[in-house]
Amino acid sequence: MEKNQAVGLVIISVLLIVYMTFFAPKEPPxxxxxxxxxxxxxxxxxxxxxxxxxxxxxxxxxxxxxxxxxxxxxxxxxxxxxxxxxxxxxxxxxxxxxxxxxxxxxxxxxxxxxxxxxxxxxxxxxxxxxxxxxxxxxxxxxxxxxxxxxxxxxxxxxxxxxxxxxxxxxxxxxxxxxxxxxxxxxxxxxxxxxxxxxxxxxxxxxxxxxxxxxxxxxxxxxxxxxxxxxxxxxxxxxxxxxxxxxxxxxxxxxxxxxxxxxxxxxxxxxxxxxxxxxxxxxxxxxxxxxxxxxxxxxxxxxxxxxxxxxxxxxxxxxxxxxxxxxxxxxELGWGIFAYVNKFLIIPVFHFLQKFISSYGIIIVLLVLFIKTLLLPLTYKSYLSMAKMRVLKPEIDAIKEKHDGDMQKTQSETMKLYSEVGVNPMSGCIPVVLSIPVLFALFNFFPNSIELRQEPFLWARDLSTYDVFARLPFTIPFYGNHVSMFTLLMTASTILYTWSNNQVNTSIQGPMKFYSYLMPLVFLFVVNSLPAGLSFYYFVANIITFGQQELIKRFVDEDKIRAKLIANKEKNKNKQPGGFQKRLQDAMKAASEREAQQKKSSKK
CATH class of the missing domain: 2.70.98.90 (Beta-galactosidase; Chain A, domain 5)
Structure with missing residues (x-):
C-alpha cells in the first residue's frame, strides 16, 4: 500500500467515523x-x-x-x-x-x-x-x-x-x-x-x-x-x-x-x-x-x-x-450522498431487481457496476502510485542528503516532482472522489426495505446483521454475536493490505501499523450493521484486488521511468506553477519564519 493510498484510507476512515458520529439522528435536548x-x-x-x-x-x-x-x-x-x-x-x-x-x-x-x-x-x-x-x-x-x-x-x-x-x-x-x-x-x-x-x-x-x-x-x-x-x-x-x-x-x-x-x-x-x-x-x-x-x-x-x-x-x-x-x-443521507442514492444506487438496484430474484447476486452485480464506474479513478490512483515507486530511489537520496533538515528535504522533493511532472496529491484525489459512493451505501443498506427478510447463504435477513455464532457474553462496541460477513470483509481487507505492503516497502513504522489497524476498527463498526453492507464490502475488496492485479499487467514501470526522465530533462529550468508553486512558496515562507525566529531567539 502506497503512502498516498494509506493516507487516503485514514482520511476515509476518519470521515466515516465523523459522519456516523455527527450526522446520526439528532440527540434530543x-x-x-x-x-x-x-x-x-x-x-x-x-x-x-x-x-x-x-x-x-x-x-x-x-x-x-x-x-x-x-x-x-x-x-x-x-x-x-x-x-x-x-x-x-x-x-x-x-x-x-x-x-x-x-x-x-x-x-x-x-x-x-x-x-x-x-x-x-x-x-x-x-x-x-x-x-x-x-x-x-x-x-x-x-x-x-x-x-x-x-x-x-x-x-x-x-x-x-x-x-x-x-x-x-x-x-x-x-x-x-x-x-x-x-x-x-x-x-x-x-x-x-x-x-x-x-x-x-x-x-x-x-x-x-x-x-x-x-x-x-x-x-x-x-x-x-x-x-x-x-x-x-x-x-x-x-x-x-x-x-x-x-x-x-x-x-x-x-x-x-x-x-x-x-x-x-x-x-x-x-x-x-x-x-x-x-x-x-x-x-x-x-x-x-x-x-x-x-x-x-x-x-x-x-x-x-x-x-x-x-x-x-x-x-x-x-x-x-x-x-x-x-x-x-x-434516510438516504444528506447533500450529495442522498443524490448518489437517488440517481445512481437505487435506480441500478431496482433495474437488477427486475431480472434477478437473489439479492445476494444483486449486491454482487451492484459492486461490479460501481467498481467498473470507478475503474478510471482506480487506474489513475494506481498509475500515480507507480510513479511514486519509480521516484522512490531519488526521494530517498534527497532524504539522505538533507538528513535532519525537513524544510530542505521537502523543498528538494517538491522541485523533483515539478521537474518530472508528478502531482503527489493525484493518488489521493481518486480516493476522495469515491467517498460520496462510500457514504451513500452506508445509508442505503440499513434503510433498504428491498433487503428486508431476504436470505442469502447463512444470512437469514440481509437487512440486519447475520448471526454466525452467539457469544455467552457481550464485547463492548462489538456485541454478543459473530457476523461472518463482517469477518470476511475484515479478513479480505487485511489480506489486500498485506499484499500491497509486500510490494511497497516504503510503508514503514506508524503508517504500516495504521494500514492494519483500520480494518480492525471496521470490524467493530460494521459487526452490528446489515449483512448486505458487510457482504457488499467483502465483494468490493475481492474485486478491487482483482482490478489491481489486472492493472499491473498494463502498467510498465520501465516506460514510466523513461518518461519521467524525459520530463526531467525537458523541465530542467522550468519554474513550477499552480499547486506545486503555491506549496513551494508556503514552504519557503515557513522556512524564512523559522530562520527569523531562531535569529530573534539568539538576540
Whole structure:
C-alpha cells in the first residue's frame, strides 16, 4: 500500500467515523417539564381522556347538543385493496386497525401497523356552550360502501338534526398505501367556536424487526412545514423530547426502520406539538410518539377538511409519489450522498431487481457496476502510485542528503516532482472522489426495505446483521454475536493490505501499523450493521484486488521511468506553477519564519 493510498484510507476512515458520529439522528435536548398542551392558534385546554367505564347515557348528558349521537353500538366495517386492509368503527367513525397484507413481522406474524391497542387517534372541538366534544364520544351511522373505478369509499355520519351532521369519509384506491379522509361539519356554524379542532395521535410503535436497537435507531417522528422545512424528533431513554410547532405543518409521520404511518393535510395544520420517548427496558416497544395538530375550523365548516393517511413501506418508489417531499421519510443521507442514492444506487438496484430474484447476486452485480464506474479513478490512483515507486530511489537520496533538515528535504522533493511532472496529491484525489459512493451505501443498506427478510447463504435477513455464532457474553462496541460477513470483509481487507505492503516497502513504522489497524476498527463498526453492507464490502475488496492485479499487467514501470526522465530533462529550468508553486512558496515562507525566529531567539 502506497503512502498516498494509506493516507487516503485514514482520511476515509476518519470521515466515516465523523459522519456516523455527527450526522446520526439528532440527540434530543434535556427533558422538558410537560405542561398542558398549547397548540398554535388553538385553545390551551388539554384534551382530557374520557374514562372508558362511563355509561353512554351519562356521557351524552355532558355533551349538550351533541348528546343525541353519544349513544349507540360500535360496529366494524372494512376497506381493502391489494396492499392494505383497513378496519373502521362506527364508534368515533375512526380507523381502528391497518394490516399491511404483503409484509410480515420479523417472527412471521401479520404486520399490523396500526391498531387500537397501540395507536389512538381522536379529534376534539369546542362548542359555543363551552363544552369540549371528541369524535370518539360520538356514534356514527355507516352509509353503504361505494365502489367506483376500484376506489372503495365509506361515509360515517352523525346526524344532530335537520341539515346538521358530521360526516367522515374514507376512500381507498385499488392499489397504493394511502387512505383519503374528509371531515365535514354541515350546518353547525352556530354551534361551534372558531377555535381550531385538535387532532391527537398517540402511537406506541410495535417491534416489527429482529434487531430492536436498529429498529429504534432508525425510528423518528418526522414533519414537514408549509415552508418545506424538514424536522424530526428521536427521543432518548426515559426522556421525552418535545417540540412546539409554531408554524403551519403539511405532514407528520411516525417513521420506523422500514414502515411509516403518517397524515398529510391538503391545506395545512395551523400548528401543534410533537413528542418522542421510549422505555429502554420494554422490548415490546420501539418508541412512543405523541402528536397534537390544529385543524383550522374554517376548513371543516366549509367544504370539508381533506387529509391523506399513509400506512406503508419506506420504499423510495412509493414515497416519491406522495406530495410535499414525503420521500424525506427515507434516510438516504444528506447533500450529495442522498443524490448518489437517488440517481445512481437505487435506480441500478431496482433495474437488477427486475431480472434477478437473489439479492445476494444483486449486491454482487451492484459492486461490479460501481467498481467498473470507478475503474478510471482506480487506474489513475494506481498509475500515480507507480510513479511514486519509480521516484522512490531519488526521494530517498534527497532524504539522505538533507538528513535532519525537513524544510530542505521537502523543498528538494517538491522541485523533483515539478521537474518530472508528478502531482503527489493525484493518488489521493481518486480516493476522495469515491467517498460520496462510500457514504451513500452506508445509508442505503440499513434503510433498504428491498433487503428486508431476504436470505442469502447463512444470512437469514440481509437487512440486519447475520448471526454466525452467539457469544455467552457481550464485547463492548462489538456485541454478543459473530457476523461472518463482517469477518470476511475484515479478513479480505487485511489480506489486500498485506499484499500491497509486500510490494511497497516504503510503508514503514506508524503508517504500516495504521494500514492494519483500520480494518480492525471496521470490524467493530460494521459487526452490528446489515449483512448486505458487510457482504457488499467483502465483494468490493475481492474485486478491487482483482482490478489491481489486472492493472499491473498494463502498467510498465520501465516506460514510466523513461518518461519521467524525459520530463526531467525537458523541465530542467522550468519554474513550477499552480499547486506545486503555491506549496513551494508556503514552504519557503515557513522556512524564512523559522530562520527569523531562531535569529530573534539568539538576540
Amino acid at each position: 434535556k427533558p422538558v417539564q410537560e405542561k398542558p398542551t398549547t397548540t398554535a392558534g388553538a385553545s390551551s385546554t388539554t384534551i382530557a381522556a374520557t374514562p372508558a367505564n362511563i355509561p353512554d347515557s351519562v356521557r351524552a348528558q355532558a355533551l349538550g347538543e351533541f348528546g343525541t349521537v353519544a349513544v349507540g353500538t360500535a360496529e366494524e366495517a372494512h376497506l381493502e385493496n391489494k396492499n392494505l386492509r383497513v378496519t373502521l368503527s362506527t364508534k368515533g367513525g375512526k380507523v381502528e386497525e391497518v394490516l399491511l397484507k404483503n409484509y410480515k413481522t420479523w417472527d412471521k406474524k401479520p404486520l399490523v401497523l396500526f391498531d387500537k391497542q397501540s395507536s389512538q387517534t381522536d379529534i376534539s372541538f369546542q362548542t359555543n356552550s363551552g363544552k369540549t366534544v371528541k369524535l370518539s364520544d360520538l356514534y356514527f351511522k355507516a352509509l353503504p360502501v361505494s365502489n367506483q373505478n376500484g376506489t372503495q369509499a365509506i361515509t360515517y355520519r352523525a346526524e344532530l338534526g335537520a341539515g346538521q351532521s358530521i360526516d367522515q369519509t374514507y376512500a381507498l384506491t385499488l392499489d397504493g398505501f394511502t387512505l383519503d379522509y374528509k371531515l365535514s361539519f354541515k350546518g353547525l356554524n352556530q354551534l361551534l367556536t372558531d377555535k381550531p379542532l385538535i387532532l391527537s395521535w398517540n402511537d406506541r410503535l410495535k417491534k416489527t424487526e429482529f434487531d430492536l436497537k436498529q429498529n429504534r435507531d432508525h425510528s423518528r417522528l418526522n414533519l414537514m412545514t408549509a415552508e418545506e422545512d424538514f424536522d424530526y424528533l428521536v427521543g432518548k431513554p426515559e426522556q421525552a423530547e418535545i417540540k412546539k410547532l409554531e408554524t403551519p405543518v403539511k405532514w407528520v409521520s411516525n417513521k420506523q426502520n422500514f414502515f411509516s404511518a403518517a397524515i398529510i393535510a391538503k391545506n395545512t395544520f395551523s400548528g401543534g406539538e410533537v413528542k418522542a420517548s421510549f422505555n429502554q427496558a420494554d422490548t415490546t416497544e420501539v418508541k412512543t410518539f405523541a402528536t397534537t395538530l390544529a385543524i383550522p375550523a374554517k376548513d371543516v365548516l366549509g367544504s370539508g377538511g381533506e387529509f391523506t393517511y399513509f400506512f406503508g413501506p419506506n420504499d423510495y418508489t412509493v414515497l416519491k409519489k406522495l406530495p410535499f417531499n414525503f420521500e424525506r421519510n427515507l
